[in-house]
Amino acid sequence: MASLTIRNIRKNFGAVEVLKGIDLEARTGEFIALVGPSGCGKSTLLAMIAGLETITSGEIYIGDRLVNAVAPKDRDIAMVFQSYALYPTMTVRENMEFGMQSRGVPKDEQKSAIARVAALLQIEALLHRKPGQLSGGQRQRVAMGRALVRDPLLFLFDEPLSNLDAKLRVDMRTEIKKLHHRVGKTTVYVTHDQIEAMTLASRIAVMHQGEVQQFDEPQVIYDSPANMFVAGFMGSPSMNFIPGEIVSDNGRTAVQVKGVDGPTILPLTASHAARLNGSKQVIFGIRPEHVSRSGIGQKADIATIRAPVEVVEPTGAETMAVMRLGDQEITGRFDPDVAPVMGETITLGFDMSHACLFDPASRRLI
């Protein structure tokens, strides 16, 4: 059963079309991430699911119920805001009680719900404090607690971690994942951070300019991005894009790109070649981790190319190197032990089985 179904949702602010026909669906218990750059309409979509924004056209179902005209309080949802939106004049306990009081939940039920959630989130010691007396991380917990005391059909999160510092963000990410595993509620989670989306979600909707670019499982999105936007947005450092031309090399289909010593031939795998369908010009995409030093950890489909190393950026666990390929820069991800040094010209091996080919005109995956 689907807990949330969104059909052809559109949203206009005046003359500006912010959402251009969104279709999504979340199965019961699923964790859906909406990810995309700032301003792509994620928060607007979430606010429409919550009932805080009007719907220009389209349909939203929560469970089996069409909720287009249902007030936020009657939608059976709970929401965590980026700003936390804790009521500043109330204690943590009162913050958590407020929603239950509004709904007329019996006192003893309120008490047990707060006790249960406070234990779950380990915020028992904070119950008598005001939000102003809490640290950022504690506020974040309380904001989640306020959502958890209810037993809604749907949890909505709008960038709940983006106000935390980097370390805490990673800790809370793990915590949210554990929490979702335990509570098992359908969740829609908005973030601009692709790593958060990848780590948390069972399915990711990548949004750009008011449209869903791709809606699929994290690994599928990572391995077979639907278009160059998704390919570039998901993954850090980004996928390398190299313009090339399809040629035949001794009867084998290959892509020819500009190298340091003139045109270089990169032989394609059979499955890539089969999908080409007559394309002549392509964009050859390869992720930094599929760029290695030729001869190291050798696999089957390796194409080699020589490139001078321009910048080397060690991060400890791995070393990034920026290399020049014609008028293009490409990034490679190396084991520090075998990382190149600046100024050196090395022979790279591209793992062709993980390469992606895009149509230069439509920018879609071939």
Next chain:
Amino acid sequence: MAEAVYTGTIDREATRANTRYIISRVVIYGLLAIFSLVYIIPLFVVVFNSFRTLPEISQNGLIAFPQSFRLDAWPDAWSTFCIGGNCEGMQKYFWNSVKMVIPATIISTLLGAMNGYILSKWKFPGSEIIFTCMLLGVFMPGQIALLPWAFILGKIGLANSVYGLILVHCIQGISFTTLFCRNYYVSIPDDLVKAARIDGAGFWRIFYKIILPLSPPILIVTVIWQFTGIWNEYLYGVVLNSGTNQPITAALVALSTNGTNVRVYDVMSAAVLIGALPPLLVYFFGGKYFVRGLTQGAIK
């Protein structure tokens, strides 16, 4: 040796800087003292005169150090002095003003809070236009509305009554109270209202459970502003009401233009001070909150 010379220079420099600092302080405090005196002396003159005897005032002039001390002018001014043929002193007018200022302040402040809440948190198509229209009231001089008010109060049977003045001050005050509250409430994050709506709270519950508890700073500002404004208002009081229905400001003027030739400076001084006392008290007790409220945002 070189070190010693070096230290010497520093010492001389330091002394010079120190002297400059002291001089600048003396100048600043001197100027401040002079200005304070300029502001406070009229008050002293009035206070002194309310305790001096009339012969002494006429002999030594209005501005002079008191030679005598007498309390008689105060009870006189309060309960027996004749103003416009009514010999009950200021008390009736004082209570008129109290009866006018308290309801008018409370009602106009609550309406302002309500309007501010709607215009900042429940915007609707046209709400900005309504706000702009209300703002016009801030810039409109009271005289413009004088005749319409006289007409309206006559029509609804509230002419020459304290209730009429309450109505006038409530309506005239809404522009200011709405502006104050609305500008304060826009700094309260909208997310609070959204969270509360999801939590199942409606328009009123959000207002008194979330917005009002955040409001004391601005409510204090608004109350002080309205209280002093309405208490000190003179024009409506003197034009719309007459006789024993006038507020204290109007009565004070009647007192100073009394028919007799003798200027009763002692009683007049006491009467002025009685009239000035309530706003002064409000300022003494609320002044620091007033300044704080004007400079503070909703959420620290």
